[in-house]
Amino acid sequence: QKEVEQDPGPxxxxxxxxxxxxxxxxxxxxxxxxxxxxxxxxxxxxxMYTYSSGNKEDxxxxxxxxxxxxxxxxxxxxxxxxxxxxxxxxxxxxxxxxLFFGTGTRLTVIP
Amino acid sequence: EAQVTQNPRxxxxxxxxxxxxxxxxxxxxxxxxxxxxxxxxxLRQIYYSMNVEVTDKGDVPEGYKVSRKEKRNFPLILESxxxxxxxxxxxxxxxxxxxxxxxxxxxxxxxxxxxxVV
Numbered sequence: 001q002k003e004v005e006q007d008p009g010p011x012x013x014x015x016x017x018x019x020x021x022x023x024x025x026x027x028x029x030x031x032x033x034x035x036x037x038x039x040x041x042x043x044x045x046x047x048m049y050t051y052s053s054g055n056k057e058d059x060x061x062x063x064x065x066x067x068x069x070x071x072x073x074x075x076x077x078x079x080x081x082x083x084x085x086x087x088x089x090x091x092x093x094x095x096x097x098x099l100f101f102g103t104g105t106r107l108t109v110i111p
Numbered sequence: 112e113a114q115v116t117q118n119p120r121x122x123x124x125x126x127x128x129x130x131x132x133x134x135x136x137x138x139x140x141x142x143x144x145x146x147x148x149x150x151x152x153x154l155r156q157i158y159y160s161m162n163v164e165v166t167d168k169g170d171v172p173e174g175y176k177v178s179r180k181e182k183r184n185f186p187l188i189l190e191s192x193x194x195x196x197x198x199x200x201x202x203x204x205x206x207x208x209x210x211x212x213x214x215x216x217x218x219x220x221x222x223x224x225x226x227x228v229v
Contacts (some may be wrong), residue, residue: 088154
């Protein structure tokens with residue numbers, strides 16, 4: 001079983017839709033949770049960062065962590081064509097160096 | 112501008128011909144690492160380095176070597192490439208990842224190096 005599971009999609013939504021992206025994980029020691037966005041032919045870039053459980057909002061993006069269910073989500077409101085990218089979840093333990101990535105979900109927002 | 116620069120960006124090579132992918136960062140980061148990205152497998156760490164002369168294996172180190180002689184550079188060496196090393200490679204850098212801050216958990220990735228071994 002992989003440490004981090006993520007539905008690869010692809011996911012296509014119309015412009016303006018609310019998008020929900022999710023990851024599950026098996027290691028209860030993970031404390032730091034991140035979402036990276038990767039445009040085609042580019043390196044991933046950090047989008048959202050959350051420590052432990054709870055919600056974090058940044059503009060149209062909301063990250064949620066439910067440690068009891070070992071489940072994290074990224075919500076995108078009023079999705080735009082510029083949001084079309086692959087979204088990767090990532091997580092690590094406190095004090096650990098290694099970051100575990102999901103496989104990524106490819107999102108296309110159709111104008 | 113904060114940057115991780117890797118070269119070459121695209122390379123086709125033959126089995127067994129040694130090659131080096133260079134990586135350089137301008138942010139004075141202690142931590143550097145190499146990942147490969149494959150369809151259905153996501154990003155997997157090859158090697159990482161906590162500082163100069165300190166390197167360690169990641170999840171998929173077989174067939175790769177690294178060195179960290181200077182803080183800014185972290186080359187990836189394929190001594191005898193094989194077709195199963197055909198992949199998209201990313202170099203990355205950050206502050207020490209044990210920090211609990213956003214800055215400490217922000218990994219900066221290079222643009223990627225597409226490597227094909229035939």
